[in-house]
Amino acid sequence: MLFYDEARKNDELPIDNSKVERLDVRNRPSNIRGKKDFTYYDDMIRIPEGSAPDLKNKSFGIAAEVVIPKGGAEGLLMTQGGRFAGLGLFVQNNRLVFHYNLVGVKRYQVVSNKTLTPGKHVLGVDFKYDGGGIGKGGVATLTIDGNVVGQTKIDQTIGYRMSLDETLDIGQDTGTPVCEDYKVPFDFTGELKKVNIKITELDLTQEQIDAYRKKLAEQSLTY
Numbered sequence: 001m002l003f004y005d006e007a008r009k010n011d012e013l014p015i016d017n018s019k020v021e022r023l024d025v026r027n028r029p030s031n032i033r034g035k036k037d038f039t040y041y042d043d044m045i046r047i048p049e050g051s052a053p054d055l056k057n058k059s060f061g062i063a064a065e066v067v068i069p070k071g072g073a074e075g076l077l078m079t080q081g082g083r084f085a086g087l088g089l090f091v092q093n094n095r096l097v098f099h100y101n102l103v104g105v106k107r108y109q110v111v112s113n114k115t116l117t118p119g120k121h122v123l124g125v126d127f128k129y130d131g132g133g134i135g136k137g138g139v140a141t142l143t144i145d146g147n148v149v150g151q152t153k154i155d156q157t158i159g160y161r162m163s164l165d166e167t168l169d170i171g172q173d174t175g176t177p178v179c180e181d182y183k184v185p186f187d188f189t190g191e192l193k194k195v196n197i198k199i200t201e202l203d204l205t206q207e208q209i210d211a212y213r214k215k216l217a218e219q220s221l222t223y
Helices: 002-009 206-221
Strands: 037-040 059-068 075-082 085-092 095-102 106-111 119-129 138-144 147-154 168-170 191-200
Touching: 059 075, 059 085, 075 191, 085 119, 095 138, 095 147, 106 138, 106 147, 119 206, 138 206
Parallel strands: none
Antiparallel strands: 037 191, 059 119, 059 191, 075 085, 075 168, 085 095, 095 106, 119 138, 138 147
16 A cells, blocks of 8 residues: 555656556467458357457458358357446347447447348458548448448447457357347357458448449359
8 A cells, every 4th residue: 555655646657557558368379360251150159359350440341251041141240348347149039130339338239231132142241441540430221132221330349359268269159148129148040151251451432332232242142
């Protein structure tokens, strides 16, 4: 206590006020640093943030190759984080949904304006980051087979850390739900072939984004 009394008297507190910055997983060694393209398969779960794609402060694309049965399907395609911060792409009420949870302070959600039909589909969300600093906003666009089916502006994003204990999950949610519209584990009830995640630091043009969506859909739906 004497130490803190003297530190307070001499205006030395806080001694280190960089807690948020030090929690950033980019400060640690990583075997995926520099990697921009990731592919995951159903039930690949509990992937810690330091070993997962860094979706903060940049543009990214998430695309899930699925097969929807005749009776429809629902469930998580991909999620990172949980109740206190994170994002998720899932199917609910036969529609594609993307939810972004800004540390519980604000939530953003976009739902597809079209229902899913039985058969093979590529379900995706593209996030185009505004740039200009840490935790800035951007635009999230939902796509089905490369066609735009929903869009929303996200005013602010998570800048340093998604979660201390939540993880990246594919095909189900093993932690707390990223939103209260579903109950964990919310397993995907269709066939989830794979989930592709691409990240980029570049400021993409609309033409580049459109070409990416078209190529991904064409490649996936021809198999």
